[in-house]
Amino acid sequence: MGYADLLKKWATSHGDVEAVKQGNKVYTYKKLNNRANQLAWALLDAGVSKGEKFGTLLYNSPEFLEIMFGLQKIGAIPVPINFRYGFTEFEYIYKNSDISGLFIEKKFVNKTRNFFKTRKITNIRHTFVVDAPPDQDFSDMYNYEKFIKDKSETNPDINIDDEEAAFILYTGGTTGYPKGVIYTHSNLYAASYLTPTHGAKLIAEKKIPETILLPPSGLKMKFLIPTPIFHISGILTIITQIGLGNFIVFPVNSSFDPEEICKIIQDEKITTIFMVPTMYRIWLDYPDLDRFDLSSLTVLGSGGAKMPREMKIEILEKFPKVTLVDGYGSTETVGTSTIAFMTYEDIPKIKRGYIGQLVTGMEMRVVDENMKDVPIGEVGEMIFRGKNVMKGYYKDPLKTERTIEKNGWLHSGDLCRMDKEGNIYYVGRISEIITSGGEKIYPMEVEDYLKTHPKIQDVAVTGVPDKVWGELVTALIVLKPGNDMTPEEVIEYCKDNIASYKKPRIIKFVNRLPLTEVGKPHRVEIKNLALSLVGAELPEEITEKVVIDRVVVKEVEEETESKVVLDKKRKD
Incomplete structure (x- = not known):
């Protein structure tokens, strides 16, 4: 059974319920x-076969959902x-x-041609231009609305095995x-059911509020x-909410606009929002x-990157009636693997690096380099x-074999x-x-320690x-606006608070960090x-993205104001 059968199910059982709005x-x-x-049906009539892959260069929109499901209904990817x-x-x-087709925004037509x-x-x-007016023609591309016009609205009768590919999603390429x-x-x-199942379990145990899954009186989810x-993060939220038959709202602006976000929350009575820490x-x-009525919010979800402890506390103090949902996940596990539900009352218990507990329905071990479980409280690989563990990496069987053991364990x-209660604390990447x-x-x-300094906004x-x-x-x-700081202040702040061997030996102040x-x-x-700012040679093992990254380095370097402390012989 294909995932798109869920959409068919909801269309049959409550077809008049709103699914998505923009x-x-x-x-x-x-x-x-x-x-x-x-x-x-339009794709089938055009000769598209099961297994063909279609790229999407699209903003968040209802059309993205219909394209995702339309492709999956015929076994395309x-x-x-x-x-x-x-x-x-x-x-x-x-x-x-190996994509053979593209769905693009009108804005990207010239870029695609070039x-x-x-x-x-x-x-x-x-190549389909998704948001073009219905009467606009392209010499070398399809007008999407014309392409699907007058096609059958019946469900195509194509057998989809649940172990066939439904998506290929590319990782962020941070390394x-x-x-x-x-x-x-x-x-x-x-x-789609891991987080709701875990939430339902904790609600039954009266450990978290019912508003995680049920709307407050007078509102709908x-x-x-x-x-x-x-x-x-976006894909997981979509498949989870469609899986539950809930109502999704997309902003109109393709760039993040805090004013628009506030207006939508106020006007639509949004109960849940999912955003990354940035x-x-x-x-x-x-x-x-504070000018907007945001009182309908009951759940604030976060993912995609680690949320600092200070931000968690700030959010819960600003919105004391909400539940903050955060955790850990990866592209390889379709998102969430551990999850934390935090309320205002939990503030004293929020520790640095806390990413919750393992979600119901998954297995997890913490192991050393020999795949042996480490003792409680010691650092190991998750x-x-x-x-929900991926099938593998496309066209890379060697990397797949290195990542997934024969018995199904995925190396994160x-x-x-x-700890002994099952609380999990993130430490970092092995490669870092x-x-x-x-x-x-x-x-x-x-x-995490340096971020506690009142003058420091961000640090890498x-x-x-x-x-x-x-x-x-x-x-x-990166210093907070209007602040100044010397390397000596940084070193003094570390004194007696972190181990001497962990103290920075090189300190540089920059205007922004590459994200x-x-x-x-x-x-x-x-x-x-x-390496560029220090003047060191690039190590041989860091070669994959030199051409791309050197440009970024130059851009950041031009904005950088450096103050250096470099004393290899400094005694701790």
Whole structure:
């Protein structure tokens, strides 16, 4: 059974219920299913076969949902692509994914034509302009509305096995080129019920409020999703809410606009919003936030990047009646693997790095490099097993074999500690560990401590090569507006509070840090920036994205105001 059968189910059982809204555009479940069926039949009439892959260069919109389901109904595979990519990144995904068609915004028509011409792309058979007026023609592309017009609204009778590919989603590429993660229909089903099942269990145990899954009296569940749909956070939220038959609202603006977010919450009586920490920071800093009635909010969800403890507390103090939902997940597990439900009363118990507990329906172990379970409280790699674990990496069997054990355990590459109550605390990536003087240092621990300084807005810690120490702990620091700070102040702040070997040996103040589209630290670019500012040679092992990253380094370097402390012989 294909995942799109869920849409068919809801269209049959409560077809007149609203499914998705954007501005003045509203689709019921029946309309969403009918339009997905029209696309499915149009593609079949155009000769599209099961297994063909279609890229999407689209903003959040109801059309994205109908395209996703329309493709899945005939066994074709959606491949969401980051619309901010340049030609180099797009060409990599184009070649790696074997897409034969594209769905694009009208805004990207010229960009797409230029890409085809300059990169000599000849085997894209179908390109559809999704938001073009129905009467607009293109010499080399299809008008999407014309393409599906007058097609049958009945469900195509095509057998879809639940172990067939339903999606290929590319990772964010924070440590190298993106990897194409294959999701089966079974993966999507599993991911869509994991969080609701876990929430229902905790509600039954009276550990969290019912408003996690049920609306307050007089309201209905409405989910606002500004998170981009080319990212796993957006995809997971969509498949979960469609799986539950809930109502999704998309912002109109393609760029994050805190005023629009506030207006939508107020006008639509939004109960739940899902955003990444960067969006929350912009939203919380919006000066007119208190001018809007945001009282309908009952759940604030976060993901895509680690939310600092200070931000969690700030949110719960600002909105004491909401439940803050945060956790840990990865593209390889279709998102959520651990989850934390936090209320205002939980503030005293919120610890640094806390990512909740394992969701119901998954297995997890914390292991050493030999796959042996580590003792409670010690650091080890998180490995996962469950129905939501990806099928593998597209066209990369070797990397798949290295990531997924034969017995189904997925290596996350992430480190954590677990206490005896099952609470999990994120430590960092294995690949980010700094080895200095024989000691292992987890960058996130140093970052979290430095962020407690009242003058520091953000910080990234990495290692740069050193002949004596192996690596030197290097801190790139962004100060809060209007503040000034010296390296000596940073060192003094670390004194007696973190281990001497963890203290930064190189300190540089920058105007901004390289981040991914969802606000995660871009570790390759951060490493390259640190090396560039320090003047060190690029190590041989960091080669995958040099061409792309050097441009970013130059852009950041031009904005950078550096103050350096470099004393290899300093005594602690």
